[in-house]
Amino acid sequence: xxxxxQDPGPFNVPEGATVAFNCTYSNSASQSFFWYRQxxxxxxxxxxxxxxxxxxxxRFTAQLNRASQxxxxxxxxxxxxxxxxxxxxxxxxxxxxxxxxSGTKLNVKP
Amino acid sequence: xxxxxxxxxxxxxxxxxxxxxxxxxxMNHEYMSWYRQDPGLGLRQIYYSxxxxxTDKGDVPExxxxxxxxxxxxxxxxxxxxxxxxxxYFCASIRGGSDTQYFGPGTRLTVL
Numbered sequence: 301x302x303x304x305x306q307d308p309g310p311f312n313v314p315e316g317a318t319v320a321f322n323c324t325y326s327n328s329a330s331q332s333f334f335w336y337r338q339x340x341x342x343x344x345x346x347x348x349x350x351x352x353x354x355x356x357x358x359r360f361t362a363q364l365n366r367a368s369q370x371x372x373x374x375x376x377x378x379x380x381x382x383x384x385x386x387x388x389x390x391x392x393x394x395x396x397x398x399x400x401x402s403g404t405k406l407n408v409k410p
Numbered sequence: 411x412x413x414x415x416x417x418x419x420x421x422x423x424x425x426x427x428x429x430x431x432x433x434x435x436x437m438n439h440e441y442m443s444w445y446r447q448d449p450g451l452g453l454r455q456i457y458y459s460x461x462x463x464x465t466d467k468g469d470v471p472e473x474x475x476x477x478x479x480x481x482x483x484x485x486x487x488x489x490x491x492x493x494x495x496x497x498x499y500f501c502a503s504i505r506g507g508s509d510t511q512y513f514g515p516g517t518r519l520t521v522l
Contacts, residue, residue: 304452308450332509334509336511341447341498341516342515342516343500343513343514343515343516344453344500344511344513345513346510346511349509349510387452387453391509396441396458396460396466397455397458397468397469398443398455398511399455399469400445400452400453400454401452402450402451402452403452
């Protein structure tokens with residue numbers, strides 16, 4: 301079983317739509333949780349860390365459910381520039397080892 | 411400018427010809443890591459280093475070596491490359507006490 305699983309998509313949405321991605325992780329000992337954004341085989345860039353209390357950054361909201369071992373990302377008012385692949389990342393062993401999902405592709409259409 | 415650099419960015423080589431991909435960061439980060447990215451598999455960790463002279467295996471270390479003689483550099487060595495090592499490779503660094511990874515631009519390696 302993969303450490304981190306994501307729906308690969310693609311999610312095709314119109315501008316202004318709200319879209320949600322989920323990600324599940326298999327190891328309950330996981331300690332840190334992130335969403336990264338990756339544009340067309342370029343380097344991943346941190347979008348946001350995910351905390352148990354949930355966190356919001358502008359149009360982006362991330363939630364963590366430790367009991368069910370899933371992480372979510374909500375994007376409101378989608379922009380064309382949000383088109384990218386979103387990677388769910390889980391860290392263990394005092395931030396030494398990181399496990400990446402294979403990514404969810406988002407296409408925002410005019 | 412704070413950054414992680416990798417060289418070369420693109421490399422085509424042949425089976426068995428030793429190669430080194432360099433990684434350097436100018437942020438004085440303690441932690442550095444190498445990943446490979448393959449379609450459908452996501453990024454997988456090859457090796458990581460907690461600090462100078464401290465390295466450890468990630469999930470897919472077979473066929474790779476690393477060294478960390480200086481804080482800023484973390485080269486990835488393929489002693490005898492094989493076609494199944496054709497991939498996109500990323501180097502990353504993290505400041506101690508933080509959890510944000512800064513990635514290099516990637517090295518696209520093709521082994522014929």
